[in-house]
Amino acid sequence: xxxxxxxxxxxxxxxxxxxxxxxxxxxxxxxxxxxxxxxxxxxxxxxxxxxxxxxxxxxxxxxxxxxxxxxxxxxxxxxxxxxxxxxxxxxxxxxxxxxxxxxxxxxxxxxxxxxxxxxxxxxxxxxxxxxxxxxxxxxxxxxxxxxxxxxxxxxxxxxxxxxxxxxxxxxxxxxxxxxxxxxxxxxxxxxxxxxxxxxxxxxxxxxxxxxxxxxxxxxxxxxxxxxxxxxxxxxxxxxxxxxxxxxxxxxxxxxxxxxxxxxxxxxxxxxxxxxxxxxxxxxxxxxxxxxxxxxxxxxxxxxxxxxxxxxxx
Numbered sequence: 001x002x003x004x005x006x007x008x009x010x011x012x013x014x015x016x017x018x019x020x021x022x023x024x025x026x027x028x029x030x031x032x033x034x035x036x037x038x039x040x041x042x043x044x045x046x047x048x049x050x051x052x053x054x055x056x057x058x059x060x061x062x063x064x065x066x067x068x069x070x071x072x073x074x075x076x077x078x079x080x081x082x083x084x085x086x087x088x089x090x091x092x093x094x095x096x097x098x099x100x101x102x103x104x105x106x107x108x109x110x111x112x113x114x115x116x117x118x119x120x121x122x123x124x125x126x127x128x129x130x131x132x133x134x135x136x137x138x139x140x141x142x143x144x145x146x147x148x149x150x151x152x153x154x155x156x157x158x159x160x161x162x163x164x165x166x167x168x169x170x171x172x173x174x175x176x177x178x179x180x181x182x183x184x185x186x187x188x189x190x191x192x193x194x195x196x197x198x199x200x201x202x203x204x205x206x207x208x209x210x211x212x213x214x215x216x217x218x219x220x221x222x223x224x225x226x227x228x229x230x231x232x233x234x235x236x237x238x239x240x241x242x243x244x245x246x247x248x249x250x251x252x253x254x255x256x257x258x259x260x261x262x263x264x265x266x267x268x269x270x271x272x273x274x275x276x277x278x279x280x281x282x283x284x285x286x287x288x289x290x291x292x293x294x295x296x297x298x299x300x301x302x303x304x305x306x307x308x309x310x311x312x313x
Contacts, residue, residue, distance in 0.1 A: 003028075003044070004047065004049070004050060004116075005037060005040060005048070005049045005050070006050050006051075007030070007032075007060070008030075009032045009033055010052070014030050014032075017050065017081075018030065021113075021116075033057040034059060034060065034062055034066070037063055038073075041067075048116065049078050050080075051063055051064070052080075054082070064078055064094065064097040064099055078098060079101045079103060079116065081112075082102075086104050090102075100128055101115055103115055183283045183285050184197075184201040184214060185198045185281065185282070188222060188281070188282060192222040192223040193222070194219060195218070196218060202217075208258075211256070211266065213236070213284075239251030244279050248272070249271065250272065252270075265286070265287050265290075266286055268282065269283045
């Protein structure tokens with residue numbers, strides 16, 4: 001009996017998939033987000049994983065990337081089943097991360113089961129394409145990831161305005177979409193004021209060693225706060241002004257934390273959006289592991305050079 005791990009934060013979706021798959025001979029396990037799925041898979045490796053994309057704590061894109069980087073899980077087939085991310089660029093990102101199939105909800109039961117059976121059969125005969133290289137630059141992945149998230153955020157904000165939703169409905173949207181993003185995300189108004197942030201950003205704002213930009217809270221002005229952060233410099237302020245004014249589509253910078261020992265690093269991307277009441281989205285990604293690996297590589301190279309110099313080479 002093939003085991004399937006279903007990852008989705010909506011109880012109704014989980015119920016329907018469990019009923020469908022169990023009724024056709026699959027052993028079904030479930031998880032409500034990517035982080036929970038990784039823990040479960042560590043205890044019991046499934047034969048296949050079916051994951052939603054928009055989820056709290058850890059979304060499907062992040063789960064798929066970490067799945068393919070895990071030695072014990074990287075060869076397990078991974079299928080996306082999504083109703084929110086349905087555009088070609090969403091599918092392109094999903095497949096580039098190593099997904100074996102990208103299925104849009106709602107799919108007809110027979111078609112869905114057929115797709116799952118095809119993936120499992122291809123896997124059993126070694127016909128699935130090889131997982132993506134583990135050394136794909138993190139910055140390249142983060143740019144693609146951020147582009148997809150910003151596009152989805154802009155699309156949803158426009159839908160909210162077009163439908164003339166109430167403030168309560170708009171707040172509900174912010175919770176559902178923004179909080180599902182693993183990155184720290186803030187939406188800025190035309191003058192640089194913080195309109196809303198997600199939970200990841202709000203948690204980071206309470207950490208004193210964070211760069212000034214990432215400590216912003218709702219209602220505060222980014223352009224006023226930034227000059228207080230020497231690490232940011234005039235380049236970040238100037239880039240933000242250009243994006244807010246519509247003269248640039250995006251601006252990107254790497255910012256260190258203010259920690260005296262073992263500082264953390266963040267890749268910050270500011271992108272223009274055209275939704276009413278909002279002018280830009282700021283996404284911050286923790287790239288500390290990459291920066292430390294780069295530093296370790298430089299230190300190793302330096303020591304090698306010193307050793308060769310001692311040998312007279």
